[in-house]
Amino acid sequence: xxxxxxxxxxxxxxxxxxxxxxxxxxxxxxxxxxxxxxxxxxxxxxxxxxxxxxxxxxxxxxxxxxxxxxxxxxxxxxxxxxxxxxxxxxxxxxxxxxxxxxxxxxxxxxxxxxxxxxxxxxxxxxxxxxxxxxxxxxxxxxxxxxxxxxxxxxxxxxxxxxxxxxxxxxxxxxxxxxxxxxxxxxxxxxxxxxxxxxxxxxxxxxxxxxxxxxxxxxxxxxxxx
Numbered sequence: 001x002x003x004x005x006x007x008x009x010x011x012x013x014x015x016x017x018x019x020x021x022x023x024x025x026x027x028x029x030x031x032x033x034x035x036x037x038x039x040x041x042x043x044x045x046x047x048x049x050x051x052x053x054x055x056x057x058x059x060x061x062x063x064x065x066x067x068x069x070x071x072x073x074x075x076x077x078x079x080x081x082x083x084x085x086x087x088x089x090x091x092x093x094x095x096x097x098x099x100x101x102x103x104x105x106x107x108x109x110x111x112x113x114x115x116x117x118x119x120x121x122x123x124x125x126x127x128x129x130x131x132x133x134x135x136x137x138x139x140x141x142x143x144x145x146x147x148x149x150x151x152x153x154x155x156x157x158x159x160x161x162x163x164x165x166x167x168x169x170x171x172x173x174x175x176x177x178x179x180x181x182x183x184x185x186x187x188x189x190x191x192x193x194x195x196x197x198x199x200x201x202x203x204x205x206x207x208x209x210x211x212x213x214x215x216x217x218x219x220x221x222x223x224x225x
Contacts, residue, residue: 082138085145094152101160110163111223163220170217174210181206 060066070077089095098104124130133140162169185199
């Protein structure tokens with residue numbers, strides 16, 4: 001019996017060691033997965049365009065060299081700076097604001113619960129949203145996360161109020177932004193001071209916002225119990 005118990009313990013230790021080795025090996029980059037170095041021509045191959053390799057110093061030639069050079073010049077530059085999302089969430093009391101606004105209970109009231117969110121995860125993965133975010137971490141954190149977190153104290157109460165009303169609130173908001181864009185185009189309004197076409201430049205924000213609001217209203221109407 002003692003021999004059998006010792007053998008069992010030994011086998012368990014071996015299984016643990018093999019598991020650790022297999023998990024570690026999964027994260028090791030194999031030589032064949034390393035992409036070969038490719039020279040990118042910023043003149044797109046046109047003969048009349050300037051050759052960046054001829055008129056650019058080696059210290060700033062290429063994105064990696066440029067970022068390294070900027071880091072040496074200014075270690076707190078926006079190019080290399082990473083937005084501290086967790087610290088700002090704590091400083092702005094985003095979690096407390098979420099609870100106080102009743103956002104979670106209003107989501108459940110409209111039929112959006114953990115089960116619904118779990119069903120959406122495979123769809124998000126199939127659309128490649130997570131892969132795009134992973135490949136553009138700098139943009140995701142410094143732009144999207146910044147906008148969401150810094151605007152959370154103002155956006156969360158508005159979103160909670162819209163959820164209290166239901167899908168019609170999102171449809172109304174989409175109609176308002178879409179109507180505003182149509183007014184800018186029809187009237188030929190220009191931006192003050194700069195004289196730029198408001199229909200075009202503000203449309204870069206208003207048109208996607210209109211689409212997002214309309215999609216949110218439709219999605220909310222489809223899942224509402």
